[in-house]
Amino acid sequence: MTAALFPDLVVNGETVPHTAIAAETQNQEAPAGKPGIAWRKAANAVAVRTLLLQEARARGLDPAPAEVGPGRHETEEEALIRGLLDLAVTVAPPTEAEVRAEWARDPQRFRAPPLWEVSHILVACDPRDAAAMATAEARAADLARRALEMPRGFARLAEAQSDCGSKAAGGALGQIGPGDTVPEFEAALRPLAEGEITAVPVPTRHGWHVIRMDAVAEGAVLPFEAVRARIAAAMEKAAWARAARDYVTRLVAAAEISGADLRPL
Incomplete structure (x- = not known):
């Protein structure tokens, strides 16, 4: 793809370098083989950023970059x-009645974290070694097949075949909850029903896992007072995002922009 195929992006008379749009394409999703879609999305994003920067400078703003993480600060543009x-964007916090109405709409959404009792068989390998990963995957797939054929023999299979220290307990990891394991392992746990074994081995940074869900305890529904602050914060955040979109829409409507397609937003 060559930038010459696309029109210049001009925002209120300011021509944006093609290099800025090309850099932004890395942050845009597009179907394989269709780089033009990524370019158009990038042009839209850069147009909005340019418009906001123009407005900030017109207002004479000069905020100091804030720390956004350990040793990481915003850029001057951010x-x-x-x-x-x-x-420019302010929203009122939700009222008590609005927060309670949001909770009452479906209290089942607000639960204590679940607890899982889990067993697994680990086929350990270094995920950076493609050959070792392939060999380990084949072995794990065979173990998954054997576990599914004889579910009651899972503990014996784990004792004989697992590379995890839990093999001494038949692969049992005990009771765990959200955040207790690596994200890939937890993601595989969530859809499992009690007694279910993963038919396809699960890859993590430790290797391949065959997982059995021994028991599931769904978290209890939390009372309103326990979740009030969380709901209010989420509602205020959503309201701020809507207001920010509306503000950008007004800026776009008043701007002269070519090379991007921002109407309607």
């Missing part, structure tokens, strides 16, 4: 956009 949105 600080400018944050400063503008902090100034």
Whole structure:
């Protein structure tokens, strides 16, 4: 793909370098073999960023970059956009009645974390070694097949074949909850029913796992007071996002933009 195929992006008379759009394409999803879609999405994103920066500078804003993580700070442009949105976008916190109505709409959404009793068989390998991963996957697939054929023999199979220290307990990991395991392992747990064994081995940074869900304890529904602050924060965040979109829409409507397709937003 060559940038010459696409029109210049001009925002209120300011021509944006093609290099800025090309850099932004890395952040945009597009079907394989259709780089033009990524370019158009990138042009739209860069147009909005340019418009916000123009507005921030027109207002004479000069906020200091904030720390966004250990040893990480905003860029000057990120600080400018944050400063503008902090100034231009305000929302009122939800009322007590609004928060309670949101909770009452479906209290089942607000539960204590679940607890799982899990056993597994680990076929350990270094995920950076493609050959070792393939060999381990084949072995894990065979173990999954054997476990599914004889579910009651899972503990004996784990004792004989697992590379995890839990083999001494028949592969049992005991009671675990969200955040207690690596994300890939937890993601595989969530859809499992009690007694179910993964038919396809699960890859993690430790190797391949055959997992059995021994028991599931769903978290209890939490009372309103326990989740009030969380619901209020989520509602305020959603309201702020809507207000920010509306603000950008108004800026776009008042701007002269070519090379991007921002109407309607």
